Amino acid sequence: MSLHARKIDEVPEETARVARAAFPKGSLAMRIRDELGELFLDADFAGLYPNRGKPAWAPGRLALVSVMQFAEGLSDRRAADAVRGRLDWKYLLGLELADPGFDHSVLTEFRDRLIAGDAGMQLLDRVLEVAVERGLLKAGGRARTDSTIVLSAARQINGLVRLGETLRAALNTVAAHEPEWLAGWVPSEWFDRYAIRFEDTRLPKGKVKQTELIEQIGADGLRLLAALHGPDAAPSLRLLPQVQTLRQMWVQQYFVDDGQVRRRDLKDRPPGAERLVTPYDTDARGSVKRGTFWDGYKVHLTETCEPDSPNLITHVATTDSTVQDVRLVGPVHAHLAKCDLLPDRHLVDAGYATAREVVTARQNHNVNLVGPILASTSWQAKDGGFSQAEFAIDWENRQVTCPNGATSSRWAEDRSQEGAAVVRARFPTAACRPCSAREQCTRSNSKWDMGRRITLRPQAEYEVIQQARAQEETQEWKEQYAHRAGVEGTISQGVRAFGLRRCRYHGLAKARLQHQLTATAMNFHRLNAWWTDTPRARTRVSRLAALRPTGRCAS
Template identity: 25%
Template sequence: MSLGVSPRQPDLFATTTSFCESRIAADSIYGLLHRECFELFPDEMFADLFTKVGRRSVPPMIVAVVMVLQRLEGCSDREAVDRFAYDLRWKYAAGGLDFDYPGFVHTVLVDMRARLAASEKPDRVFEVTLAAAKQAGLVGRRRVLDSTALFDAVATMDTVTLIRSAIRGVLAAADPSLEAGLRAVLTRDDEYRSAGKPVCDWDDRSAREELVDALARDARALLAVLDGLELEPVLEKAGELLATVVGQDLETDQDGRFRIARKVAKDRVISTVDPDARHGHKTAARGFDGYKGHVAIDPDSEVIVATHVSAGNVGDASAVADLLAQDLPAETAETAETAETAETAETAETAETAETAETAETAETAETAETAETAETAETAETAETAETAETAETAEMVEPLTVYGDSAYGTGAVLDTLEQAGVQTFCKTQPPRAPGGRFPKTVFQVDLDAGTVTCPADHTVVLRKLKSGQVARFGKFCAGCPLAAQCTASRKGRSIHLGHHEHQLAAARAQQTDPAWRADYRQTRPKVERKIAHLMRRKHGGRRARVRGSTKVAADFSLLAAAVNLARLSVLGLDRQPGGWILSTT
């Protein structure tokens, strides 16, 4: 399919422009797209998605406008093409098309998403909106981070349905000859062709146990046949999924029978239809199934500058590297990505290197930066006076330090350490330590990291001992006869104080957030991201509820939603295109 071309000269007497121009506000997203759609989404921007010969596609600019409005208004694909056909605002937004401009089938949107996903720049629509905001001076050096739950588009399966569905997936992925061999080892009276739960007397406990055992044995028999074979990628993936669901939910009893384990496996798969979805918790009392959508916004303009999607059971701090990838040096971003799982001296050394890279943007070390600066000066000036002028100009162009805001989910020691090493000013809330039963928290103990000691409220001092997870101070020998023991611990072994690898950063952060100025800045700035998330989630379909399956597709859809919300914000701010680039018409 070759690239279609959007019409630029509509019929003067049939165009929607004359009808809509006086009825649609200029600062609405329809007005912005009408004026600037050819600049924002020119057909040439999507040329790499099509071949040079073949039938003409629906003009990509028109499809891009429909996709943006679809995400903003929470429409399905069929609803979106109906809107384009009968809602004059949509044709007006696509450059003022004629009243009778032909529509297209909903599969065009499916095809465009598939082409974008397979391309080298799958998020180009979001990137265009962000580039326009940056050129208009709307993106500064402050970022607010937060996440929200994205409900999956499938039903969560129980253990029986999971295993049976995974068996069906293996059989469906096998070629006819291998499928015959696989079916030969099955023992249950089940063809595994129809979806759903198998027939069983669910009120009979022994019948349920026999069903689980039989399903498990069929699954293990299939895996035994596949073991050692060279498999096609689709079949290999189906086999891995079957092994995962069997291993996560089942255990054997004393008689060797398989039964459902009375536990929840870590990183448990909850659906074979969407294996990337997970159980998640936004709070201790409120859970969900699906994904987390992470955003970083500029708090001054409320423009979304980065998005990321993770599984629902992943902590918010794990997305920091992706959200700040454009703002931090590559070395620092890599450190932030690994700091949550590898809090080692090597990580700290990498972070220290990243700090040097932040200080000298054109070099990895200060020495290299000085050499580069000298070389640049030598090329542009022959006298000391010119060299001094060039140095002054370079100093004036130094990037303003980055400031990051986040709630307590981002106030982990690893994140604080990485951002500190990169020279980032951090406004991430750090929770104070607490002890159960209202007993003495860690803060009442005097910790001396330099001396490697900890002193308890009863004035007993012990030496810190190293652990893989950090350090520990054990007061067991002093707790037996201590008059404050009841207020300190209920353990028979006495009180223990555990310190992580980044205890210094956590203590400094807790001390910093007691400053009234710090707290006032945090309270004034961080809540702005909550309003932006409300804009993203205001439509249930395609907002809070994902429209697609799989982390890759969900991430692309979330990025497109962010692009639509950005354009709605830019229209209110007065984005305008001039010969020199994007500006704000109100300035």
């Protein structure tokens, strides 16, 4: 396929006449065309196509079809049917009424090109760019971010089934590529053991029997890997993705002890960020959040939240499920800065708001990152002792003074276990030993070292923590932060109306593109609601909460 960029044309006259007759009040697709014009140009996708070959269907139109497909929750086949048969889609795409459209497989190929060129975010950015030109979006103001879990498209399986399915998947892949070689090598009992899904078989009940089966699967997997590396097997077989997955899974799960295959203890297996959870989606990872366990990914949505303009999603990011929220703050701000859409205030929850990120956002982007800073976890803060906040810090003279007037004897810059810069201050034993309030300050029992030790963040971060914890108690801060709650409605809309929480495809790259298309589709609907003066949904209030007297708050 090669790209032959077409000229920008108006909607054909006959198509416009019939579509307006059929939709006198308009539709989502028609308003997108009327308000935003020809949104995507073929030239924008020139880098995704070679210079020679059969002319491809216009990528600008395919981009619109891909977004509308997610806007209406259509499969590839139904989206292709909509291009052929729906008047409002022909109006959106600027097609003649008799245009036959394309085969549905073209959409799969186009998505593959978007993934290969990392061009999915380009669609969302283009919509935002046009919204800025139309005065519907501008930099500054408020923005808010939140994340939600995303389930892998692969079925969730337990440890025993996971091992059996990994070997079964490798056998099926080898059978598809070299059936004659496998038929001549495979042991006869393997047909009964690996012919059908493991969850469809009668698995042993007892722990001893299950351990025996796990070790049997491990021995069989090593036997297959050895055969694939033998002189009789084609070298290409050992490079098959499912065979590589088998090898990786076996390294993570098994070891050989005196010739016997054993399963590794949980503490000897790789951490969750590296551990495979299914052979059918090797990018998915297992995670847990507030008692919810899932295998898959996380998606982060950032949107504007101003009363005089539509709330538009300005950034979407997809990671594996083990990535902490705080690691997304920097990339979000960097992307918004590139698009000239940085907010003045960025409202986030405690997972994103750390002292380091607050300081970095101010210094690098002049953004006020607003979110609750986690309270101190020291025993002094919990038990009413002398917490770190009660010590006076003299940064210029590199000295700490305790509530009883003693001063530190040592000040050293160091690194924490995570590699973050810290300051470690220590008080002399001579000052702490005779102190009447020592039990409120330190629990050290060594007669040689009874002085209080304090670990401080760098000055800028320390001051941010103290300031933030004081502000969180004020009514002004609570009213400002209350606007963050609206992003929960965005997550709910994405989950309920657009399938945000369940992957359509396997792999992180495809999940990322799915969410980029979903975010763009959600913006289509939000723009349409703005143009049609559709009021925003209000927060639901239970009948009991509605009876609360004015001015009284829940305790």
